Amino acid sequence: MVTLDIYPSPSQGFHKPTMPRTGLHRLFAAAIVSDQFRTTLLREPEEALAKGYLGQTFSLTDQEKKIIKTIRAENLTDFAQKVNQALKNG
Numbered sequence: 910m911v912t913l914d915i916y917p918s919p920s921q922g923f924h925k926p927t928m929p930r931t932g933l934h935r936l937f938a939a940a941i942v943s944d945q946f947r948t949t950l951l952r953e954p955e956e957a958l959a960k961g962y963l964g965q966t967f968s969l970t971d972q973e974k975k976i977i978k979t980i981r982a983e984n985l986t987d988f989a990q991k992v993n994q995a996l997k998n999g
Contacts, residue, residue: 932973941985
């Protein structure tokens with residue numbers, strides 16, 4: 910008797926993310942879904958980092974924390990662009 914084991918292939922929609930989720934990804938995800946968190950992040954980034962989102966803090970490097978604390982932006986798009994630029998230059 911012959912049996913055939915079938916495993917889902919990537920073409921069937923099962924694939925691993927190309928990059929692991931980082932604290933920075935989580936921070937921006939929280940800012941996207943929560944008006945309150947986004948406002949705090951833009952106005953008082955140190956407080957946003959200290960409090961976290963839904964009781965969980967973000968695992969960030971010292972460089973990422975420093976960048977986030979020093980960026981001033983009017984909206985999340987501007988904030989994200991400035992963070993990205995600072996990381997590239999850092």
